[in-house]
Amino acid sequence: MTARLIVSADDFGLTDGVCRAVLHGYRSGLVTATSLLAVGRSFELAARMLEDHPGLDVGAHLAIVGEDPPLLSAREIPTLVDRRGAFPLSYRTVVARGATGRLDPDDVRREFTAQLDRIAAGGVTVTHLDTHQHTHLWPSVAAVVVDLAVQRGLAAVRTPRSGRLLPVGAPVNRLAARLRRRIARAGLLTTTAYAGLDEAGAMDAAAFTRALTRLSGMLPADGGTVEINTHPGEAADPDLGRFDWGGYRWSDELAMLLDPAVRARAIALGYTPGSFRDLARRAGQ
Numbered sequence: 001m002t003a004r005l006i007v008s009a010d011d012f013g014l015t016d017g018v019c020r021a022v023l024h025g026y027r028s029g030l031v032t033a034t035s036l037l038a039v040g041r042s043f044e045l046a047a048r049m050l051e052d053h054p055g056l057d058v059g060a061h062l063a064i065v066g067e068d069p070p071l072l073s074a075r076e077i078p079t080l081v082d083r084r085g086a087f088p089l090s091y092r093t094v095v096a097r098g099a100t101g102r103l104d105p106d107d108v109r110r111e112f113t114a115q116l117d118r119i120a121a122g123g124v125t126v127t128h129l130d131t132h133q134h135t136h137l138w139p140s141v142a143a144v145v146v147d148l149a150v151q152r153g154l155a156a157v158r159t160p161r162s163g164r165l166l167p168v169g170a171p172v173n174r175l176a177a178r179l180r181r182r183i184a185r186a187g188l189l190t191t192t193a194y195a196g197l198d199e200a201g202a203m204d205a206a207a208f209t210r211a212l213t214r215l216s217g218m219l220p221a222d223g224g225t226v227e228i229n230t231h232p233g234e235a236a237d238p239d240l241g242r243f244d245w246g247g248y249r250w251s252d253e254l255a256m257l258l259d260p261a262v263r264a265r266a267i268a269l270g271y272t273p274g275s276f277r278d279l280a281r282r283a284g285q
Helices: 016-028 043-051 091-099 105-121 132-137 139-151 169-185 205-216 238-242 250-257 260-268 276-282
Strands: 003-012 033-036 057-062 128-131 193-195 225-230 271-273
Touching (some): 003 016, 003 057, 033 043, 057 132, 128 139, 132 139, 132 169, 225 250
Parallel strands (some): 003 271, 033 057
């Protein structure tokens, strides 16, 4: 088996340290793609860094959750924010609002459009879309993301999945299957397989190797393309202290990305480096 392996690093633009870690993982490690957070405090630094690294595949990490504020005001996107104009901290709030009809897709579209416009104004070209905390698994958010990908001429959308059963895995994978069908109907691309949702913040060398091995047993004879989603950061980054993300080990993820033994294991399993840009090129898009 020979499969393409996209190792993506999320949250580019979250902090200066995360920006440096992502680029370290790209220059000296396994990272082949990143996702740019337009609402991040370090967005401008990230955009400048990308000017010097044209080979790094870039996606938009669209956000309607998290500690960083939206680009639009509460008046413009009332169903996405609280009275202070802040996003909810967790995807669970997005799901609850969506399930009770309190999430307006037009608000999602306005905010995501503003984020994509900021990325374009920063001189960054993106090849694919995904979302902070995978909120586009929720159908009304998925519809907006897929529509925007088509409108912007982008080739691909991430399809997260879980390797677990209950309580999280089964509902996540039902939503993932629905998202995959929506992506296909729109003529867009996604990877054959994915890992990283379950391991978020804990994708160390052992977890990455387990994911590689598990996914290799799920691939077709021609190999396909796999995305493994990571969150590298610096151990001494003081700005990460403002994020209460359940004990994320950003520096362990960076160490994994730089580990020659992890690279050797990927090669032994038949993986070669890939990107969303390559995915689109092979599909003739």
